[in-house]
Amino acid sequence: QSMLTQPPSVSGAPGQRVTISCTGSSSNIGARYDVHWYQQLPGTAPKLLMYGNNNRPSGVPDRFSGSKSGTSASLAITGLQAEDEADYYCQSYDNSLSGYVVFGGGTKLTVL
Protein backbone atom coordinates (compact mmCIF):
# COMPACT_ATOMS: atom_id res chain seq x y z
CA GLN A 1 0.00 0.00 0.00
CA SER A 2 1.53 3.27 -1.18
CA MET A 3 1.88 6.24 1.16
CA LEU A 4 0.66 8.41 -1.69
CA THR A 5 -2.83 7.51 -2.93
CA GLN A 6 -3.81 7.91 -6.56
CA PRO A 7 -6.98 6.80 -8.35
CA PRO A 8 -6.28 3.56 -10.22
CA SER A 9 -7.74 4.93 -13.43
CA VAL A 10 -9.12 8.03 -15.10
CA SER A 11 -10.44 8.54 -18.60
CA GLY A 12 -11.44 11.29 -20.96
CA ALA A 13 -12.27 11.97 -24.56
CA PRO A 14 -9.85 13.72 -26.90
CA GLY A 15 -9.81 17.45 -26.23
CA GLN A 16 -11.17 17.12 -22.72
CA ARG A 17 -9.51 17.98 -19.42
CA VAL A 18 -8.67 15.37 -16.81
CA THR A 19 -7.06 15.60 -13.39
CA ILE A 20 -5.16 13.00 -11.42
CA SER A 21 -5.00 13.39 -7.66
CA CYS A 22 -2.22 12.35 -5.32
CA THR A 23 -3.17 12.28 -1.64
CA GLY A 24 -0.53 12.06 1.05
CA SER A 25 -0.20 12.92 4.72
CA SER A 26 1.48 15.22 7.20
CA SER A 27 4.77 13.33 6.86
CA ASN A 28 5.12 13.82 3.11
CA ILE A 29 3.10 16.26 0.98
CA GLY A 30 1.68 17.97 4.07
CA ALA A 31 5.21 18.53 5.36
CA ARG A 32 5.76 20.77 2.33
CA TYR A 33 7.93 18.37 0.40
CA ASP A 34 7.77 18.85 -3.33
CA VAL A 35 5.67 16.57 -5.52
CA HIS A 36 6.95 15.31 -8.85
CA TRP A 37 5.07 13.52 -11.61
CA TYR A 38 6.17 10.86 -14.09
CA GLN A 39 4.60 9.56 -17.26
CA GLN A 40 5.16 5.95 -18.26
CA LEU A 41 4.09 5.06 -21.78
CA PRO A 42 3.41 1.37 -22.41
CA GLY A 43 6.59 -0.68 -22.46
CA THR A 44 8.90 2.23 -21.71
CA ALA A 45 10.78 3.69 -18.77
CA PRO A 46 9.16 6.44 -16.70
CA LYS A 47 9.80 9.99 -17.83
CA LEU A 48 9.83 13.11 -15.65
CA LEU A 49 6.71 15.11 -16.47
CA MET A 50 6.53 17.70 -13.68
CA TYR A 51 8.98 18.64 -10.96
CA GLY A 52 8.76 20.84 -7.91
CA ASN A 53 4.95 20.68 -7.87
CA ASN A 54 4.32 22.77 -10.99
CA ASN A 55 7.43 22.98 -13.17
CA ARG A 56 7.62 21.36 -16.59
CA PRO A 57 10.94 20.02 -17.91
CA SER A 58 11.94 21.24 -21.33
CA GLY A 59 9.85 19.56 -24.02
CA VAL A 60 6.77 18.85 -21.92
CA PRO A 61 3.74 20.57 -23.45
CA ASP A 62 1.97 23.27 -21.46
CA ARG A 63 -1.17 21.14 -21.62
CA PHE A 64 0.26 19.53 -18.50
CA SER A 65 0.13 21.44 -15.22
CA GLY A 66 0.62 20.61 -11.57
CA SER A 67 -0.61 21.98 -8.27
CA LYS A 68 -0.33 21.23 -4.57
CA SER A 69 -2.40 22.15 -1.56
CA GLY A 70 -2.24 20.82 1.97
CA THR A 71 -1.67 17.08 1.88
CA SER A 72 -2.63 16.62 -1.78
CA ALA A 73 -1.34 17.37 -5.24
CA SER A 74 -2.90 17.20 -8.68
CA LEU A 75 -1.81 16.79 -12.26
CA ALA A 76 -4.08 18.33 -14.89
CA ILE A 77 -4.03 17.54 -18.57
CA THR A 78 -5.99 19.76 -20.94
CA GLY A 79 -6.68 19.18 -24.62
CA LEU A 80 -6.35 15.44 -24.10
CA GLN A 81 -4.60 13.60 -26.93
CA ALA A 82 -4.36 9.92 -27.81
CA GLU A 83 -0.63 9.92 -27.05
CA ASP A 84 -1.34 10.94 -23.46
CA GLU A 85 -2.64 7.43 -22.76
CA ALA A 86 -0.15 6.17 -20.17
CA ASP A 87 0.43 5.48 -16.50
CA TYR A 88 1.10 8.50 -14.29
CA TYR A 89 2.91 8.43 -10.94
CA CYS A 90 3.39 11.07 -8.28
CA GLN A 91 6.48 11.08 -6.07
CA SER A 92 7.46 12.91 -2.91
CA TYR A 93 9.59 12.51 0.20
CA ASP A 94 8.45 11.14 3.54
CA ASN A 95 10.12 12.14 6.79
CA SER A 96 8.93 9.20 8.86
CA LEU A 97 11.48 6.60 9.94
CA SER A 98 14.81 7.74 8.47
CA GLY A 99 13.25 9.57 5.55
CA TYR A 100 12.72 8.10 2.15
CA VAL A 101 11.27 8.47 -1.33
CA VAL A 102 7.63 7.55 -1.85
CA PHE A 103 5.72 6.94 -5.07
CA GLY A 104 2.00 6.91 -5.60
CA GLY A 105 0.41 3.69 -6.76
CA GLY A 106 -0.03 5.03 -10.27
CA THR A 107 -3.01 6.07 -12.39
CA LYS A 108 -3.86 4.60 -15.77
CA LEU A 109 -5.13 7.30 -18.12
CA THR A 110 -7.34 6.05 -20.93
CA VAL A 111 -8.17 8.31 -23.84
CA LEU A 112 -11.60 7.26 -25.05
Added chain:
Amino acid sequence: EVQLVQSGAEVKKPGESLKISCKAAGYTFTSDWIGWVRQMPGKGLEWMGIIYPGDSETRYSPSFQGQVTISADKSVSTAYLQWSSLHASDTAMYYCARNRYCGRTSCADFDYWGQGTLVTVSS
Protein backbone atom coordinates in the same frame (compact mmCIF):
# COMPACT_ATOMS: atom_id res chain seq x y z
CA GLU B 1 23.43 14.52 -23.17
CA VAL B 2 22.74 12.67 -19.94
CA GLN B 3 22.41 8.91 -20.46
CA LEU B 4 21.92 6.00 -18.11
CA VAL B 5 22.51 2.68 -19.84
CA GLN B 6 21.56 -0.45 -17.94
CA SER B 7 22.80 -3.99 -18.37
CA GLY B 8 20.74 -6.56 -20.25
CA ALA B 9 17.95 -8.85 -19.18
CA GLU B 10 18.77 -11.67 -16.79
CA VAL B 11 17.21 -15.07 -16.18
CA LYS B 12 18.23 -16.67 -12.91
CA LYS B 13 17.24 -19.50 -10.61
CA PRO B 14 16.12 -19.03 -7.00
CA GLY B 15 19.08 -18.84 -4.66
CA GLU B 16 21.47 -17.50 -7.28
CA SER B 17 23.26 -14.17 -6.93
CA LEU B 18 23.03 -11.28 -9.36
CA LYS B 19 24.55 -7.85 -9.94
CA ILE B 20 23.04 -5.49 -12.51
CA SER B 21 24.58 -2.23 -13.64
CA CYS B 22 23.74 1.30 -14.68
CA LYS B 23 26.44 3.21 -16.60
CA ALA B 24 26.19 6.99 -16.55
CA ALA B 25 27.39 9.40 -19.20
CA GLY B 26 27.00 13.06 -20.06
CA TYR B 27 27.36 14.53 -16.57
CA THR B 28 29.67 14.41 -13.54
CA PHE B 29 28.88 11.01 -12.04
CA THR B 30 30.15 11.95 -8.58
CA SER B 31 27.99 15.09 -8.28
CA ASP B 32 24.53 13.53 -8.37
CA TRP B 33 22.70 10.61 -6.81
CA ILE B 34 21.61 7.41 -8.54
CA GLY B 35 18.50 5.63 -7.33
CA TRP B 36 17.00 2.24 -8.06
CA VAL B 37 13.30 1.62 -8.64
CA ARG B 38 11.49 -1.72 -8.89
CA GLN B 39 8.44 -2.35 -11.02
CA MET B 40 6.90 -5.77 -10.61
CA PRO B 41 4.84 -7.14 -13.52
CA GLY B 42 1.72 -5.04 -13.96
CA LYS B 43 2.45 -3.01 -10.83
CA GLY B 44 3.62 0.46 -9.85
CA LEU B 45 6.98 2.02 -9.06
CA GLU B 46 8.74 1.23 -5.77
CA TRP B 47 11.79 3.10 -4.56
CA MET B 48 14.51 0.70 -3.43
CA GLY B 49 17.38 2.94 -2.45
CA ILE B 50 19.88 5.49 -3.59
CA ILE B 51 23.62 6.15 -3.64
CA TYR B 52 25.78 9.23 -3.88
CA PRO B 53 28.81 8.08 -5.89
CA GLY B 54 30.84 11.02 -4.63
CA ASP B 55 31.29 9.43 -1.21
CA SER B 56 29.26 6.21 -1.57
CA GLU B 57 26.63 7.36 0.96
CA THR B 58 23.79 4.90 0.50
CA ARG B 59 20.22 4.93 1.75
CA TYR B 60 17.64 2.17 1.47
CA SER B 61 13.89 1.96 1.58
CA PRO B 62 12.81 0.11 4.74
CA SER B 63 11.17 -2.43 2.42
CA PHE B 64 14.47 -3.29 0.75
CA GLN B 65 17.00 -2.80 3.56
CA GLY B 66 18.98 -6.01 3.93
CA GLN B 67 17.49 -7.50 0.76
CA VAL B 68 19.74 -5.81 -1.80
CA THR B 69 23.04 -3.94 -1.94
CA ILE B 70 23.59 -0.73 -3.87
CA SER B 71 27.11 0.30 -4.83
CA ALA B 72 28.98 2.47 -7.28
CA ASP B 73 32.36 2.51 -9.03
CA LYS B 74 33.52 6.04 -9.76
CA SER B 75 36.28 4.84 -12.09
CA VAL B 76 33.73 3.56 -14.61
CA SER B 77 30.80 5.87 -13.75
CA THR B 78 28.61 2.89 -12.96
CA ALA B 79 26.10 2.12 -10.22
CA TYR B 80 25.13 -1.41 -9.25
CA LEU B 81 22.25 -3.27 -7.66
CA GLN B 82 22.95 -6.74 -6.35
CA TRP B 83 21.30 -9.68 -4.68
CA SER B 84 23.09 -12.46 -2.80
CA SER B 85 20.21 -14.89 -3.07
CA LEU B 86 17.34 -14.32 -5.47
CA HIS B 87 13.74 -15.29 -4.91
CA ALA B 88 10.95 -15.73 -7.44
CA SER B 89 9.40 -12.59 -5.96
CA ASP B 90 12.39 -10.58 -7.23
CA THR B 91 11.08 -11.00 -10.78
CA ALA B 92 10.60 -7.44 -11.98
CA MET B 93 11.88 -4.61 -14.13
CA TYR B 94 14.53 -2.55 -12.37
CA TYR B 95 15.25 1.05 -13.29
CA CYS B 96 18.09 3.32 -12.30
CA ALA B 97 17.47 7.05 -12.29
CA ARG B 98 19.47 10.19 -11.56
CA ASN B 99 18.57 12.56 -8.73
CA ARG B 100 20.22 15.90 -8.13
CA TYR B 101 19.80 15.61 -4.35
CA CYS B 102 18.40 12.89 -2.11
CA GLY B 103 19.73 13.22 1.40
CA ARG B 104 18.33 12.87 4.88
CA THR B 105 16.16 15.97 4.76
CA SER B 106 14.56 15.89 1.30
CA CYS B 107 14.78 14.37 -2.13
CA ALA B 108 14.45 15.96 -5.55
CA ASP B 109 12.98 14.50 -8.71
CA PHE B 110 14.45 11.71 -10.82
CA ASP B 111 15.21 13.56 -14.01
CA TYR B 112 16.85 10.90 -16.15
CA TRP B 113 16.05 7.19 -16.23
CA GLY B 114 17.75 4.12 -17.59
CA GLN B 115 15.94 1.86 -20.02
CA GLY B 116 15.36 -0.80 -17.38
CA THR B 117 16.74 -4.28 -16.70
CA LEU B 118 14.28 -7.16 -16.64
CA VAL B 119 15.16 -9.77 -14.04
CA THR B 120 13.34 -13.09 -14.20
CA VAL B 121 13.79 -15.59 -11.38
CA SER B 122 12.39 -19.01 -12.07
CA SER B 123 13.28 -22.59 -11.35
